[in-house]
Amino acid sequence: MAVVVCNNLTKRYGKKTALQNVNLNLEPGRIIGLAGPNGSGKTTMIKLMQRMLVPTEGQVLIQGKEPGPETKAVVAYLPDRDFLPDWMKVSALFGLYQSYYADFDRAAAERMIASLGIDQNQTFKKLSKGTREKVQLILTMSRKAQVYLLDEPIAGVDPAARDYIIRTIISNYNPEAMVLISTHLIADIEAVLDEVIFLKEGRIVLHENADDLRTKVSMSVDEYFREVFRC
């Protein structure tokens, strides 16, 4: 049964339509890429799933429920920008997550931080951009959630950090969970995707199994993406 369902989900900001009649059923156990150029509605869709935005029309349901405190307890969300109190030490951030989320596995997070050689006593804002992104991802993936919403987790990091991030996602997600990764850089993540969704000007133009798509178009998902979204 689908863990995330969108029914005619529509979001308008004044006259501008960010998301138009989106219908989706996302199944558990899948890693799904949400791809589209900048401004195609990816972040809007994810924010609707977290009730950071309210739909203009239609609805989004997570495990059959409207987003709210109950769903947030099972959804691990990684925003597309720094979101943590940056004056805190890394160890204090662990404490913060532990107190917010019952499913946070602190020991797992500490192991990952140690394996990267990051000093837990360092203040978050003193870390480099790439390291901050890794810490945020580690915090997110250390939750034993049912749904992971990762908004542009690989934007702006170097290739080594990107590989690390991808490995962290593969090795930490719970196989019963659904992972939604938004990106405009498909080539970087396409090998880990079960399914891809193409979003164009707020509408879904494609939702397909990644290997089926490769067979059908004889191209990589990235090549096909470039063709669909050619400027």
Place this chain on the structure above:
Amino acid sequence: MKWEFKSGIPIYLQIISLLKMKIAAGELPPGSQVQPVRELAMEAGVNPNTMQRALTQLEQEGLLYTQRTSGRFVTEDKQVLKEMRKSLSEQYVKDLFEALSKIGMNREEIIEAVSSFESTDEKEA
């Protein structure tokens, strides 16, 4: 052997060929244990479901087998391994013929070129 994927071919099929190459090259010897799905997926940088799909197909082809409690192993069946090598080599020969006919060589010329070819290793030996 490195995990590298070409575009336009389903990744699970590419994993299957790569694992066959690893078996043929002795990197995964007969009877040896295969790493758990998740570890392999991590190493290859692919989705665990995709890796699972490839391993399942290799099991169906008889190249791998699962022992319920201890994991997944490479077959020791000599006949199966021989056939796998044969089909791999056929693919290489096919690629060779295609490449050489593109540069205008006919069948006889290709066979002649292959039989008169001395690899640098042999020369040194």
